[in-house]
Ligand code: HEM
């Protein structure tokens with residue numbers, strides 16, 4: 001057995017806890033998870049069935065942690081995890097899964113299959129079976145501080161532009177600010193208007209905020225690829241910066257997996273609770289709304305609908321906040337079928353968008369979102385994740401649909417009351 | 420061995436052995452799972468863990484509308500044979516007598532003709548499940564020999580019970596012995612096959628609800 005395979009197998013062993021054991025013990029191969037997965041419904045590929053993607057982890061659980069499996073191992077009967085299996089499973093686990101978690105919501109025996117796939121990735125990545133694109137992004141995140149290779153000077157240049165355009169100062173490294181804003185590289189490069197919107201809204205609401213030059217990147221490729229120690233290193237950078245600036249709340253921006261990483265996985269990765277709060281930008285805006293600190297004076301008459309980023313809504317718990325915020329400015333809002341915690345994934349989360357090999361299937365599974373949008377026929381599509389936004393634009397273009405994709409925060413900023 | 424002796428063995432020592440394996444097996448499996456433990460969550464909670472877990476144990480029995488539309492056959496056939504198993508095992512007069520003999524507990528039975536019909540319907544539902552398993556692309560891909568074995572040991576007591584009741588083929592004692600043997604097979608393999616879901620399902624659903632509920636989403 002090669003050294004990296006052995007490491008991979010050990011990583012898989014570490015992933016098995018009582019929840020995983022209860023899940024695998026309960027699976028009856030009923031196939032209902034397949035019907036919840038857009039990679040299965042849109043391609044018809046049976047190998048895309050969510051529970052099937054966990055096979056490497058299942059074999060480890062069975063042969064190491066069950067009585068019959070251990071007996072089988074002694075007699076050489078148990079199914080092994082080898083290089084061949086991992087090579088075959090790599091495309092299923094990374095290219096054909098966004099860890100959107102719909103499967104976890106429908107499994108009749110209650111298996112959290114997305115969690116099981118997340119855990120399977122841990123072993124795959126350590127054994128060296130992960131997509132090039134993601135490995136590259138992770139290396140850049142560790143070395144440069146950003147998966148897209150966005151360095152501090154690029155951020156500072158964008159900030160300068162915004163300051164010149166608006167005449168406002170974007171607070172950088174301000175000690176004692178209430179909020180510290182994280183950004184995804186995608187926002188810095190493609191959607192700098194987001195920073196402008198934050199500046200406008202927070203000014204009006206009278207909240208102090210800052211961006212840290214030492215930790216501004218919100219995304220965590222370590223989590224997408226499934227390497228816990230590197231993921232922890234990235235989280236620690238944010239923790240150090242937040243503690244240094246003595247902020248009360250760290251804001252996760254309009255990005256799905258960044259929120260999952262910093263809000264839900266972060267403390268568990270570094271092994272201790274935070275000394276500050278982490279909130280998604282939509283949660284922060286909604287609490288400002290509740291306190292009457294955000295007021296709008298104009299409405300959007302276009303028909304709007306909302307695409308919920310999976311890691312923010314279903315996996316993150318931010319479901320009602322965007323609706324209440326939309327209510328501030330949307331006159332003609334319609335929900336898509338399956339909206340809320342069962343919303344369909346756009347098809348590009350969980351590292352799929354950083355994985356060129358998955359480009360084709362990512363656009364193929366967009367047919368699901370397309371069908372949802374065709375039922376509702378919105379004039380514009382609101383979302384709260386830069387990664388979803390880019391992929392939604394991509395998919396809409398691919399299928400010749402002319403629907404602008406807009407950010408909730410940015411659109412809210414446009415409708416703020418001038419008082 | 421004579422028929423009567425066989426029947427005596429399966430009713431006596433055979434049944435005791437099967438019961439011990441079932442009980443010890445279930446305990447081993449539960450321990451195997453719980454001993455692994457689970458790290459406590461260090462992230463600040465947005466919802467309850469325990470209550471959400473308990474709620475999911477119940478709510479997961481009802482599929483979402485969309486899930487029902489896409490998987491209706493699996494769900495309907497599944498409900499029918501599980502319900503049928505419950506009725507035949509627990510509401511059939513001879514079975515209640517047996518349980519009374521062992522535990523002293525008894526409750527009213529359903530009329531035998533009703534149980535008879537329920538048994539037939541359950542057998543049909545299980546046949547539908549099997550055909551579906553071979554016809555459906557996803558199910559065919561997922562199916563292992565273990566699934567077929569579990570299916571067999573589930574349908575066997577229903578079929579042998581039905582045959583015994585209607586005295587088809589052999590003599591009374593032999594038929595009954597075969598029926599009880601098939602039940603003993605089910606008892607012995609239940610903890611060690613996917614049929615373990617009968618008890619692990621509560622743990623799995625609880626974990627699912629707890630993990631999700633902690634993040635503020637009722638799953
Ligand atoms: C507390 C008791 C039980 C619960 C809550 C439960 C629940 C479930 C669920 C949710 C499924 C998956 C959906 C489906 O295929 O219908 C399932 C499948 C199944 N159950 Fe149970 N079950 C229980 C007890 C049992 C028992 C005692 C047996 C056998 C004697 C059994 C045999 C099966 C079989 C064979 C399947 C797989 C059907 C297939 O091949 O697709 N179950 N059960």
Ligand code: HEM
Pocket residue numbers: 434504507508511513514517531532534535536538573576577578579580581582583584595598599602603
């Ligand atoms: C050790 C446990 C069991 C014992 C001792 C037992 C015993 C019996 C007896 C004495 C009969 C009546 C047969 C006759 O009149 O000759 C019977 C019928 C039957 N049993 Fe069981 N049984 C057991 C468990 C089960 C289980 C677990 C199932 C189903 C999964 C089952 C399904 C049936 C059915 C379907 C009938 C026929 C009912 C009818 O068609 O009216 N039995 N059983």
